[in-house]
Amino acid sequence: MARVDLRGISLGRTLFPVLGEDKFDRGPLTRGPWGFVADTRIDNREELGRALRIQASALQNLSDATILFETLLRWGDDAPNMIAGEFAFALWNEERQTLTLGRDILGDRPLYIYRKRGFIAFASMPSGLHGLPEIPKDVDYDFVAEQLALLPQSGTSSFFKHIERIRPAHFLRIDPTGCMQQRYWTPQRPTRSTRSAASYEEELRAVFDEAVRSQLRGAGAVVASHLSGGLDSAAVTATAAREIPEGTRIAAFTAVPGRKFDGAAPPGRIADESQQAAALVQQYSNIDHTLVESVGSPLDGLDREHAFQQQPIGNLCNAVWGRRINKAAHERGATVLLTGDVGNMTISYAGLEWLSEVFASGRLTHAARLAASLARNGMPLHSVAAQMIGPMLPRRTWSAILRCSGREDYISTNTGLSDETLRTVLQKAEQREVDLSFRPFRDSFDLRVHVLLGSDGGNWVKGVLAEWGLSLRSPATDKRVIEFCLSVPTKEFIRGGVPRSLARRAFADRIPPEILHDTRRGYQGADWYEGIASDKPAIEAEISAIARNGKGAHVLNYGWLQDTINTFPKGGWDSHDVASRYRHGFLRALSAGHFMRKVAGTN
8 A cells, every 4th residue: 555644634545556647656645735546547648638738748757646746736626527527535734724525527546535623534435434443333223214215315424324425526625624526517408409310329429439439448468248139238239349450359248047947028128138139249240149047146256245335235136147247258358348237328318208398398390209109119108108208297196106107106105114114114205395296207317417417336336356356437428528419409319210329320331230120128137036045044034133233123123024025026027116126125124124233243
């Protein structure tokens, strides 16, 4: 660990090198009154180098942390908005006794802080803070409950009491007068445009190609990639195959059910995407394709991942095949794993909100034609109607319609929260004006910004790096890609009544028809119930262990957990109600209970 001590502060870092330029990292850095430490990967190095007037020959010998430091010194508070990439940094001014902490727009690099009078500490992960005797290690039970009820992470709370997270797209400044947290990224709404559809397609290809190229930096001779049958991972894998240097191989991994699986997927979903993925692989000679079976118990590796993730695992079902892919990629010698995460909010955004926007504007004939086109392209009529009129209905009316249609109220019935905790959470949602009825959004821009700013994958990204030595990267979340996609008029994403139309048109040069024209969505982990059924004794033991955690007893309804495993059904796995309770609610509550008891030290 490298460390420097300045007047009033100590800065240190332990570097996990993943880039060639990391060999030039001399952090923590100091210059005059300034001290600086960062965890970063900058994807627009050349652009920043030109702005800083650094010659190309000198730039290649500078670490990303040094470039970030120079950018902050030159442009101050405007600097974070100039960075494409991932970062968490701390900048100290000794003369002014001012500390500035900041994170990238989606929070892919974590950063936490502990504050009390006369003492401040910060670290990448909570464990870095819990190593200090001054900082207690305790669960923030209120925050755990809020996350189980799917409340957005809008504040600074974390899963640990007394420990705050620096929010994505924000910086926090602390000086002798107090502290201030400020959002630095405010994307611009699309404006009226006379541009052609072809020009948007061309620009999406260009900006996405650049994002993939920059995120391949430091990848080595083998680049790992998730490859499902969907547009996002297909676009990433295909573009990487076009951009990697000659001699480099892509190891593409597709999650599939176990060989004996003969169950069904919900309507409009694909349980086994191997054929779609194989069609893409056949187009490129530099891709090696591996099918990874999603077999195993949801408890497999949970204790181990608790140490790395330091938070509840949000999706135990997908964690089964996710950890198997991580292991396989690590064994292939990969250090970079490309994903298509959040692509449905950027490159392959569906554009469905355009239907309600047109209807609300009074263009009824246009709305009717669009609704008919959506139905012809595979969207169920009830979904079309919900998307068109749902955003304009009062929340109570929307909830009543869901009940009449047989859909359960997920928050009230499937979170596993105790009655008292549930009442408290619902009151908080009301006070914060959070709509837990999940009505469709009326405004496409608001929807996407809400989802993007509500993302905080830092612990997951850092945990996978620590556990498997894999740098997770999603070109669909590149800041340049996000800002371009948010600037595109909504109608371009649903042109011709085809959801995700822009991605289907733009990437027709690299993705096969089997993926481009398939309107179904993937359903990874379709055999999730087999993992639960095969490990019921261990799951029952976990529930008993959770029940012995006295500190967390008020959060979860342990009777509900026990009843859920005792009444585990023998069929109907593709139904909405069964999946809501068992695949989603039960496994999320199980993960939260495991986290709380591990932190509390019960066993």
